[in-house]
Amino acid sequence: MTGIDRGDGRQVIELGVMELLTRQVDRVGVFRPLVHHRPDRMFDLLRARYRLTQDPASVYGMDYHEAAAIQAEKGTDELVSELVDRFHAVTRDYEVVLVLGTDFADTQLPDELALNARLANEFGASVIPVVGGKGQPAESVRAEARNAHRAYQGLGCDVLAMVVNRVAAEDRTVIAERLQARLPVPCYVLPDEPALSAPTVAQITRHLGGTVLLGDDSGLARDALGFVFGGAMLPNFLAALTPGCLVVTPGDRADLVVGSLAAHSAGNPHIAGVLLTLDERPGDEVLTLAARLAPGTPVISVPGYSFPTAAELFALEGKLTAATPLKAETALGLFERHVDTADLLRRLSVARSGRVTPMMFEHELLEQARADRRRVVLPEGTEERVLRAADVLLRRDVCELTLLGDPDVIGRMAAEMGVDLSRTQIVNPQTSELRERFAERYAALRAHKGVTVELAYDVVSDVNYFGTLMVEEGLADGMVSGSVHSTAATIRPAFEIIKTRPDAGIVSSVFFMCLAEEVLVYGDCAVNPDPDAEQLADIAVQSAATAARFGVEPRIAMLSYSTGTSGTGADVDKVRTATGLVRERRPDLKIEGPIQYDAAVEPSVAATKLPGSEVAGQASVLIFPDLNTGNNTYKAVQRSAGAVAVGPVLQGLRKPVNDLSRGALVQDIVNTVAITAIQAQETSI
Known part of the structure; x- marks a missing residue:
């Protein structure tokens, strides 16, 4: 990744390319030939987000002062030679290396563009030049992009694609169309995204040396999308507030502090926080009232006067860092909306690793859902x-x-957390016009159980019943619940309303167990207490299909306390019969059973107990004989091995409904929603 000047927002593209690379390969290295400061905030972001284990010392070639001295004393050839040696030291340990070009900021190096091109050629690396378009007219941006392509190509570089970043949103389409017609490589054009350049309240606080009087981490993570300076009387001041603004006012204006926080609490509008100048702080009674009006909303005190504070604020830009994960999500969303990621990945010519790592699995989920x-x-x-x-x-x-x-409650919570729900539909089951329609539908479905419309009217006000009926009626494609509800409360409505697919004997579940080096599929660990042989075979076939749907090659191990023919008894016989049923129904599937867990996953044990088996030692789908065994095993592996357990993912329903653990983390919920969306793609065919 390289550029031609400052201010191109190249970090968005670096993050997006790293996302693509980690979808394909397990070990991705990073190399920045020249660095201003160590640690480097972009590498820190990549390391935190993509769990990189690379030694930071190997990431950096040298700092700019050292480079300038070498170039001045020994010449460019010597500088390049040293950087090439350090680059190749990284390539020995990684399948692919992302090179972050120089940043054209406060350097003493002549002709940095030519240096970047020379390094790319010596590294044997392809180049993606990034051109910044912020504040420039469309024709100027197009000319700069063509000149950048000509410059890098003229210096012998293999230019994979061009990226034009931070253009005016209204110019994006015409710039993209005209550049695509003029350039021999793809040109991706990204609009300027205000949320990326907006500093967070935490960044502003650090920059100004402020003191946090009120506010929590969530509030400090909010983006300051603008600034409103207080000086007017309260009614006029309130009219000037804008969504996401940071209120800047002298600290002795308690009326403006309380008024702006009251407006935030009422949602008219939601603000980022309040910045108090002159090192003046309201009294304790005002701060107590402020904390009650808008819990979590930051109130910051800074020592400077209003005018110099304003000058610093307007010069401050937000940065992508490891401490701004929401900005990283915004950046990736922007990249994925405007870059043909499939084509760019093909051009990168990165061969996919032979195994599916947890990170690849998570990336693939989001990509499939987005498609x-x-x-x-x-x-x-x-x-x-x-x-x-x-x-x-x-x-x-x-x-x-x-x-x-309740939309008011959700809106207030979202504002306190800095969450933008403007593109989200919010429905209150208690007051929705759908409630009557759903009551009639549920009563018809459950008439054989004596359910009347009057009774159904109360039942469908429950959020899980209401959500399930939305899915049944085609108003949603899938449902995810369970973070505060029991599994029974989540899936009972699905059993009553959605019911099983014609080709499924039962509804069952799997967990995707994301271990350090691989992803395994466990079934059934959540639904069926003691399946018989017929049901166990059905669980195995469903689980194999689910695994394949999500990129895990199914090699099925039918687990038991005995391997092969070594044991007897009703429990072993059940597993043996189920294995035979699967082989009859699906001779194309690789399956082994009965088999013990260690023989299923450990090659050395498999070589002793089942030599020559195409499943033993490398099983990817593990079917447990009963719920007691499965549930305890998945929790034991989750806790003792530090595995991420995604699920339970229900299988066999006509339309997708999935349950969450009540201890689910945010990423667990994201993954489960993505899985549900992918299942919905399949059920709609």
Whole structure:
């Protein structure tokens, strides 16, 4: 990745390319030939987000002062030679290396563009030049992009694609069309995204040396999308507030502090926070009232006067860092909306690793869901983790969302958390016009159980029943619940309303167990207490299909306390019979059973107990004989091995409904929603 000047927002493209590379290969290295400061914030972001284990010392070639001295004393050839040696030291340990070009900022190096081109050629690396278009007219941007391509190509570089970044949104389409007609390589054009250049309240606080009087981490993570300076009387001041603004006012204006926080609490509009100048602080009674009006909203005190503070604020730009994960999600969403990622990945010519790592699995989920976006309903719309997951899903354009709950409560919570739900449908089951229609539908479905419309009217106000009926009626494509509800409360409505597919004997479940080096599929660990042989065979076939649907090659191990023919008894016989049924129904599937867990996953044990088996020692789908065994095993592996357990993912329903663990993390919810959206793609065919 390289550029031609400062201010091109290249970090968005670097993050996006890293996302593509980590979808394909397990070990991705990073190399920045020249660096201003160590640690480097972009590498810190990549290391945190992509769990890189690379030694930071190997990432950096040298700092600019050292480079300038070498170039001045020994010449460019010597500088390049040293950087090439350090680059190749990285390539020995990694399948692919992302090179971050120089940043054209405060350097003493002549002709940096030519140096970047020379390094790319010596490294044997392809180049993606990035051109910044912020504040430039469309024709100027087009000319600069053509000149950049000509410059790098003229210096012998293999130019994979061009990226024009930070253009005016209204110019994006015409710039893209004209450049595509003029350039021999793809040219991706990204609009300027204000949220990326907006500093967070935390960044502003650090920059100005401020003191946090009120506010939590969530509030400090909000983007300051603008600044409103207080000086007018309260009524006029309130009229000037804008969504996401940071209120800047002298610290002795308690009326403006309380008024702006009251407006935020009422949603008219939601603000980022309040910045108090002159090192003046309101009294304790005012701060107590402020904390009650808008819990979590930052109130910051800075020592400077209003005018110099304003000058610093207007010069401050937001940065992508490891401490701004929401900005990273926004950046990736922007990249994925405007870059043909499939084509760019093909051009990168990176061979996919032979195994599926947990990170590859997670990336693939989001990519598959995004490819054909579906609507997922989340009944627990007033749960904080669900709202944070919704924020990530929306920023990444993974799917459309419907949240259930009181819109006022959800809106207030979202504002306190800095979550933008402007693209989300919010439905209150208690007051929705759909409630009557759903009551009639549910009463018809459950008439054989004596359910009347009057009774159904009360039942369907429950968020899980309401969400399930949205799926049944085609108003949503899938549902995810369970972060604060029991498994029974989540899936009982699905059993009553959606029911099983014609080709499925039962509804069952799997967990995707994301271990350090691989992803395994465990079934059934959540639904069926003691399946018989017929049901166990059905679980195995369903689980194999689910595994294949999500990129895990199915090699089925039918687990038991005995391997092969070594044991007898009713429990072993059940597994042996189920294995035979699967072989009869699906002779194309690789399956082994009965088999013990260690023989299923450990090659050395398999070589002793089942030599020559195409499943033993390398099983990817593990079917447990009963719920007791499966549930305890998945939890033991999750806790003792530090595995991420995604699920339970239900299989066998006509339309997708999935359950969450009540201890689910935000990323667990994101993954489960993506899985549900992918299942919905399949059921709609």
